[in-house]
Amino acid sequence: MKCFLWALGFLSPLLAGCARGFGHLNLTEVAFGGQKITGRPPLFVPLTLIQSAAAKGAVCIDGSLPGYHLHRGYGAGANSWIVQLEGGGWCNDINTCLYRKKSRRGSSYYMEKQLPFIGILSNKPEENPNFYNWNRVKIRYCDGASFLGEGYNGVAGLFFRGQRIWLAAMEELMSMGMRHANQALLTGCSAGGLATIHHCDGFQALFSGNTKVKCLADAGLFLDAVDVAGRRTLRSFFGGVVNLHGVAGNLPQTCISRLNPTLCFFPQNVISTVNTPLFLLNTAYDVWQQLQESLATKQADPHGYWEECKMNNAKCNAGQIQFLQGFRNEMLNVVKSFLTSPKNGLFINSCFAHCQSERQDTWFGSNSPTIRNQGIAKSVGDWYFDRCWVKEIDCPYPCDSTCHHLVKRKKRHPPSLL
Structure with missing residues (x-):
């Protein structure tokens, strides 16, 4: 190999060359997935509904057809495919699923008819140098359980058919030429990153041995961590998802044979058993998992001690930063065995962010986040095309000056679903 990129940040508290300081990106001032669009306008790709899905019972929570957005590749990429699974949280009980049923996360009736393809889906070589001319697909997320559920609640009229949606989408794409991919x-x-980990080996099984198949999970490494009140909020939440949606039957038997289904829903308990080459792209301080929905929820922090820190990482006090450093250490312990496999890749930076492959400013740009001058898009490309082993772990916050931290402003109206 021409290079070997492996910065073990957890072995050294501060790697050489890390500069102190950080910048912020205001979520209320940006568009298209939380970012300003500069340069040429993005490509907008129309929604296609999977007409064959109804006969298979592969429907959204409300019974509507699932869908995807596809832009065809060309030239050297005409026979290469990227399939992106949309994220957007989960619903873990009847009430939250009923709410989701009336949104784009539970019904194709509410989905955008066109979506901008940016980041890893961009068709511009200056924005996406490794994959711009591939066939690029975004599968919409409307089942509420990371494309893994199998069930139906007749009383509430809720369809839990994530696994069927996955299979119907794969069948349609294979019939459109993906079966011949090289x-x-x-x-x-997020929820799509978790789904990527669970479906990775199944995706590889679709192809012959002549196809180069790999998987990239962005912000999908959800941890079974203890929250600020000493409870396991996310374990309780995921337990509701697994039980309500009937997920257990679609989880890997290698995990189910030794752990309960809820624990097997957590990627940390399955990543080392995934046979297909897998790349984990994550922040060590994920703003969704750490501060908003797992470690410092309103239930765990009823007096609002964490409120300012949740809105802006620069307002976290020393005790809060110490708690978050403990979460980072837990993440690094989780990936230790994953790192031992030469086929796997890793990029964990010390930013307060979420979903870095879908944002143009973090995926590939003149000031995108880096670890030792290595950006995300280049790292993923080097790993996919076997140019390098990429196992990059950033030094602890606040040493990385390249981060695009997400600052959340309070809104006067109810927030949309994640």
């Missing part, structure tokens, strides 16, 4: 990459962010 290169394929499955990716997704």
